[in-house]
Amino acid sequence: MKYIVILSALFVELLLGLGLFHPFGNPRVEPSKGLDTLLTHSTMPARARDILIAKCANCHSNETRWPIYAPIAPGTWLIERDVVEARKKMNLSLWDQMSSEDQEQVMREIIHETKNGEMPPLQYRLLHWKSQLTPVDIATLSSMQTSTSVPAEIHTAGDAGRGQMVFQRRCTGCHALEDNREGPPLAHVFGRKAGSVAGFSYSTGLKASAITWNEATLEKWLNDPDVLVPDNKMDFHLPKAQERVDVIAYFQTLASSKL
Ligand code: HEC
Ligand code: HEC
The missing domain is CATH 1.10.760.10 (Cytochrome c-like domain)
Incomplete structure (x- = not known):
């Protein structure tokens, strides 16, 4: 019995040790600056911003709140990989560093992903079901004006x-x-x-x-x-x-x- 306890203690330590490696990149090096630094200078309505900050920022910003099981390998790697990938696609902490064209494109992607029920990812919604988008959330995001400058209908002729x-x-x-x-x-x-x-x-x-x-x-x-x-x-x-x-x-x- 005693051996089992010692062995499992060693096993846990081994996993914690592996958690210090970051085979998919270490997303924890980004300093946290607080949720109110997200989406600065965005043209979105306040209600749309609130939804994105409440339900998407955990993966899509530098303000990730890591779950308690996060230091344990290999779970830590999967979560880190998701966060690295998610920030690459859309990082709400870096909003004001994007060109307005890129911002508009990301807004269209947000509408597309949420209307189709692809974001937040299913496995995450199961664990954190408060992150589930309500029909009102989806409608709020969908009605965002995605074009700040020229209406989408007016562009240069096709080539x-x-x-x-x-x-x-x-x-x-x-x-x-x-x-x-x-x-x-x-x-x-x-x-x-x-x-x-x-x-x-x-x-x-x-x-x-x-x-x-x-x-x-x-x-x-x-x-x-x-x-x-x-x-x-x-x-x-x-x-x-x-x-x-x-x-x-x-x-x-x-x-x-x-x-
Ligand atoms: C558990 C982490 C997680 C959460 C929470 C999350 N996402 Fe993502 N998101 C990802 C990952 C990982 C990717 C990149 C891989 C992919 O496209 O599936 C991604 C990709 C995206 C993309 C880019 C899609 C593309 O193909 O270019 C958009 C847009 C997006 N997410 C929007 C959202 C929105 C809006 C929310 C909140 C309603 C949200 N995400 C919540 C992990 C997350
Ligand atoms: C990931 C695979 C994929 C990509 C990439 C893709 N398509 Fe498609 N496309 C399909 C499939 C599958 C269908 C058949 C859809 C159906 O039966 O509902 C289709 C159907 C279409 C149709 C209807 C054709 C018909 O005979 O009725 C058009 C038009 C079309 N695609 C244009 C495009 C264009 C233009 C691009 C690139 C800008 C593109 N697609 C990229 C998979 C793709």
Whole structure:
């Protein structure tokens, strides 16, 4: 019995010791400056800020409150990895150091992630269920004005050359021009009926949608597919308005060059 106690004491010490290593980076080196330093100079309504500070700042800022089990490896590594990744994507402590374009993009990402129930992450909501967003929270975040300068509708005209680069960078992971991949081929998408490429297995939502792909429908789809077709299976969107008009211009050029 005594040995078991000694052995388990040694085991706990070993785990605590491993907790001093930080294989995914050490997020604890950032000094804490207090919650009121978060989101400084943001244009968000106060209620939206309060929600983000209460429910997201634990991972997405330098003000992490570490749980008591955090010093114990390997749990500590998983939590540290999450916090490192989360701060890379969005750090509310560094808000005023972002360009206004980046701030707008992050705000659109916040709306997208919370509407789809992807943030806060599920395993975290189970442990800290007060972090669960209420429907009112989601509506408050969704109604944030994400564009501080120019309304999203007014941007410079689409450029097919830039659009081709957007296509190669952002779409070819799933789409080819002529062949079925994880997504359907897109060379002739402009002017085509949605869900109509033979041999591609579409979601029933997209097949039944009766949409024809033109400037307006592509704009909506690429901005947030779930808004246009609620049960589609394209797990991707293009938050930057300029990239959307450019890639649409590219498809338009491809369509007219086939005539
Ligand atoms: C338990 C830690 C944790 C909490 C709490 C949390 N997040 Fe995250 N978040 C992450 C991690 C880890 C990532 C990066 C990996 C990923 O995208 O899943 C991330 C990514 C994001 C991204 C970027 C998505 C992308 O793909 O670019 C946004 C936006 C975001 N979170 C918003 C929020 C919002 C809003 C809240 C609060 C309602 C929140 N998060 C709460 C851990 C967290
Ligand atoms: C992560 C994979 C993925 C990425 C990245 C992706 N798509 Fe998709 N896309 C899909 C899937 C899957 C579908 C089929 C959706 C369905 O059936 O609901 C689809 C469907 C579409 C459709 C409808 C086509 C039709 O025949 O009705 C268009 C248009 C489209 N994608 C454009 C794009 C563009 C433009 C990009 C890059 C900016 C892009 N997608 C990036 C997976 C992806």
